[in-house]
Amino acid sequence: MLIQVNGKEREVAAPTLAALLDELGYEEAAVSTALNESFVRAVDRTATPLQSGDAVEILVPRQGG
Amino acid sequence: MENRPLAVYGTTLASRLLVGTAQYSSPAVLAAAIKASGAEVVTVSLRREAGGNRAGESFWSLIRGLGVKVLPNTAGCCSVKEAVTTAQMAREVFATSWIKLEVIADDDLLQPDVFGLVEAAAILSRDGFQVFPYTSEDLVVAERLVGAGCEVLMPWAAPIGSARGLNNVFGLQALRKHFPAVPLIIDAGIGTPAHAAAAMELGYDGVLLNTAIAKAGDPVAMARAFALAIEAGRLAHCAEPIPPRDMAEPSTPQIGRAFVDLPRHA
Numbered sequence: 149m150l151i152q153v154n155g156k157e158r159e160v161a162a163p164t165l166a167a168l169l170d171e172l173g174y175e176e177a178a179v180s181t182a183l184n185e186s187f188v189r190a191v192d193r194t195a196t197p198l199q200s201g202d203a204v205e206i207l208v209p210r211q212g213g
Numbered sequence: 214m215e216n217r218p219l220a221v222y223g224t225t226l227a228s229r230l231l232v233g234t235a236q237y238s239s240p241a242v243l244a245a246a247i248k249a250s251g252a253e254v255v256t257v258s259l260r261r262e263a264g265g266n267r268a269g270e271s272f273w274s275l276i277r278g279l280g281v282k283v284l285p286n287t288a289g290c291c292s293v294k295e296a297v298t299t300a301q302m303a304r305e306v307f308a309t310s311w312i313k314l315e316v317i318a319d320d321d322l323l324q325p326d327v328f329g330l331v332e333a334a335a336i337l338s339r340d341g342f343q344v345f346p347y348t349s350e351d352l353v354v355a356e357r358l359v360g361a362g363c364e365v366l367m368p369w370a371a372p373i374g375s376a377r378g379l380n381n382v383f384g385l386q387a388l389r390k391h392f393p394a395v396p397l398i399i400d401a402g403i404g405t406p407a408h409a410a411a412a413m414e415l416g417y418d419g420v421l422l423n424t425a426i427a428k429a430g431d432p433v434a435m436a437r438a439f440a441l442a443i444e445a446g447r448l449a450h451c452a453e454p455i456p457p458r459d460m461a462e463p464s465t466p467q468i469g470r471a472f473v474d475l476p477r478h479a
Contacts, residue, residue, distance in 0.1 A: 154261040178273055180259060180302035185294065187301035205261070207302055208269025209276070211243075212258025212286045213233030213373070213423035 152203040166193035168204065180207045216451040219418050221365045221396050222311070222343040224282070228253050229413070230443045231284065231398065232436070233423025240275050242432055247279055250426065250436035254282045256313055258289075259303050284345060286313040287333075291326070296333045300342060312337060313367070313400075313421075315347045323373040323401075327354040331361055338362025347400050350384035352391055359395060366395055367421060370412065371402025374424045378408035382415070389416045406435075406442030413446025414454065 150159055153172070162168035165181055165188055181188045182205040188196050198204070219226045231254040237243035247255060257276060262269055276283060285303035290296035293316065300312045316333055318326035325348050334344045338361055346358050350368040358366060368388060371377035379385060380402065389397060398419040399412045409420045420443055429435035 177267065177270055178306050179269075180306045182298055182302060185298060187298050187305075190305060205302075207259035207299075207306070208262050209273035209306060210258050210260040210269055211233075211235035211237070211272060212256045212288055213235045 149198065149200040151198060151200065154204070154206055160198070163197060164194055165196040165198060165204065168198060169193065169206070172206070174206065178209060181205065182207075214451050214453060216447065219396060221345075221398075226253050226419075227251075228440070228443075229419040229447055230409075230440055231256065231419060231421040232426060233421070234272075234276065235423055236427035237432060240272070243427075244275060244279060246426055246432040246436040247281065249433045249440070251440045252281065254284050255279075256284045256286050256421065256423070257307065258286050259299060259306065282311075283307050283309060284311050284313050285309065286347075287315045289317065290315060291317050293329045293333045293336070296329070297336050300333075300337050301340075304342065310341055310343050311345065312342050313345045313347060325349055325369070327351060330354070331357045334358055334363055335361035345398070345400075350381055350388050352384075352388060355388060355392065359392070364395070365398060366392065367398045367400035369401040370399045370408065373401040375402050376404025376425060377402055378404055379411055379415075382411075385412070385417070386415055406438045409439055410442040410446035410449070413443055414449050416450050419443070 150157055160168055160171055162171045183196060184203050219229050228251045230250055230252045232247060232250050232252045233256045234243055285307045287296040287299040290299055296314060296316045304310060314334055316326045316329040318324050327349060330346055330348060334346050337344050344363050345365050345367050346363050347367050348354055348358060355366050371380040396418045398421055399417050400421040403409050403420060403422040404425050412420055426432050426436045
């Protein structure tokens with residue numbers, strides 16, 4: 149299915165947000181997620197299905213002022 | 214007056230300097246500058262990973278290794294929704310309820326959208342966040358932020374990264390006088406240690422800055438300079454400086470001055 153990951157279109161197979169992180173190689177990384185501009189807690193990712201056209205944000209710690 | 218340590222949301226801080234972690238030339242310089250600053254609080258952000266190099270992981274590992282508290286920001290957010298969602302995401306990753314709340318209104322000046330700021334602050338405070346709002350020196354907005362649950366205020370000195378120092382001394386003084394018991398931390402616009410010292414002499418409780426250290430020729434030395442300036446400014450404020458005068462006032466005693474009351478010789 150075609151979704152947006154961090155603003156870029158991507159063809160993915162993952163049926164859930166948790167599976168998407170695995171598919172993209174984020175298994176152990178400290179990341180935070182949002183689906184269609186709403187925060188999704190780490191504990192809810194497995195129960196969060198993905199649909200074609202969804203927009204996923206995967207954010208990581210970075211430098212800030 | 215007594216020089217009590219700064220306390221924000223029940224956390225006591227020995228250092229009144231808070232520093233950002235962006236724009237350093239290398240992670241090693243960043244780490245050395247933070248150490249030299251003596252800061253106990255550093256600001257961080259959440260961003261999309263650029264490329265597949267896992268830079269986020271290495272940065273986060275570096276910061277955790279420094280043993281400092283983190284203050285995540287919502288930098289770049291231009292709406293209440295963006296800011297609230299970013300804050301929620303930051304709370305999970307950084308495991309802190311502290312949030313430096315930024316809702317930006319204008320790209321040129323990076324001026325805070327004070328209407329959105331108050332709204333987002335109220336939402337986040339109700340959700341258990343401890344909000345550090347990046348705001349202007351506007352007194353009415355500050356009142357609204359306190360009413361929304363903010364126990365600390367962070368007015369700008371000047372636009373972010375501008376290095377212009379205290380743009381509106383009168384406004385900052387008025388804010389200080391109006392909120393004698395609310396911790397006030399200058400956030401943004403500081404360029405030199407003299408600016409930071411001036412803010413502290415006004416009675417501000419702390420200074421948060423990033424660019425002035427990170428982009429200095431020698432960031433580590435500048436970090437130390439800011440630490441000293443902020444300590445000096447705080448000490449000066451507590452020591453109660455004399456008020457300025459319009460006319461000169463001799464410092465050497467006039468009594469006993471030689472050559473007075475003598476007959477004048479042509």
